[in-house]
Amino acid sequence: MTSRHEDEEGSVGVDGDRRSSYALGRLLAFSDGVFAIAITILVLSIPVPNLPPRQAAQHLAEALYAQGENLLGFGLSFVLVASFWVIHHRLLRDLARPDAALYWLNFLFLGFVCLLPFSAGVLIRYGSTTIATQLYAANLLLCSLSSNFIGVYLVRRPRLLSPGVLYPRVRLLRGLAAAAVFAVSIPLAFLNADAAKFFWLFTMVVARLPFLRRGGNN
Template sequence: MTKGRMEAFSDGVLAIIITIMVLELKVPHDATPNALIPLIPVVLSYVLSFVFVGIYWNNHHHLLQAIRHVDGAVLWANLHLLFWLSLIPFVTAWMGENQFAPWPVALYGVVLLFASIAYYILARALIAAHGTDSVLATALGRDVKGKVSVVAYAAAIPLALASSWLAFGLFVLVAIMWLVPDRRIEKTLTGT
C-alpha cells in the first residue's frame, strides 16, 4: 500500500486540529487593550499547542519521507497517534480557560505523554515494515529526544498538581528542544 493516502489523511486531520484550536479563541466584546488581558492564558495555551501540533506534523512528514510503503499495522498506529493529537484542542481550551489550574495542566500532560508514546509506536511500526537496517531505523537511532520527551511529560503530570506553572515550563522546554531542527532523517536520506 502506498503512503500517499495516509499522509494526506494525516495532514487533513492536523489541519482540522489547528482550526479547532483557533476557533476556541473568543474575541472580546470590549475594544480596549485591557480586554485582551484575560485572554493571555488562552493565547499562551494556543501558542504552545500550535507549536506541538506543528512539531508532530513536521516529524510525521520526515518519518514518511524515509519510507516506501505502509501496512495495516502502520495505518492503525497512525490512527492511534491522530487520536491523541485530536484531544489537544480540548485540553488546550480547558487549560487556557482555567488559567493553568492544576488538573487541566495535568490532563494536558497526559495527552502529550500518550501522543509521544503513540508517535513512538508509529515509528516502531514503520521500522517493522521496512526492517531494522532501513533508512528510517538508521536515522532514528536511539531516539534520545523522544525518550527525554516521554520522561518530561511523565514528570510534568504529577508536578502539575503541585505547581502547574513548573509543569507548563517543562512542556515549553520540550517544545524548545524539538524546535531545534532534528536533521537525523534528512542527513540519512541525503547521506551527509
C-alpha cells in the first residue's frame, strides 16, 4: 500500500514538474520571439534613399551620408532593446514555475517593448523635437518600470523560483536607477532634446555604482 501511494505521489510530482517546464518554455519562447521581431523591425525606421536612376551615381553617397543620424538612432535603439532582453533573461533565469499573474506582468513588459520600434521611428524622423524625445524616453521608462514589476513579484513569490534561490534585490535597485534616468530625461527634453538623449547614457554609469554592483553578476 505504502509503495503504491509513494508511486502515485512520485507520478504527480513528475507530471507537475513536466507541466511547469512546459509552461516556462512557452513563456520564454514567446518572449524571445517578441524581442526578435521588435529588434528586427527597428531597421524599417531608416528610409532607403529615393533617387532617380540617373542621379544615383552622383548623389547616392551624399544621400547615404545624410542617413548618419538615422543610423545612430537605430544603433541606440538596437542596443537598448538588446539590453532589455538581457534584463529579461536575468529576471527569469531562476524561474521554475510561472503563474497567471506573472504571465500578465510579462505581457505588460512585452507590450512596451513592442512599442519601441514605433517610438524609435518617431525619434529617428523627428529627433530634434522635444515631443519625439519625450515619447521615446517615456517608452523606455515604461519598459524599465514594467520589468521591475516582474522583479518585485518574484521577490514576493519565492515559491516560483528554483529551490534554494532568492531573487537578488540589487537587481531591483539597478532597474529603479535606470528608470530614474529615463524619468529625469523627460523634463530635461524641454530644455534641450539632445541633452536628454545624452542623459540616457547615465544608465550605464549608475549600473556600475558600487552599491549597485554588490552580488556580482546577479
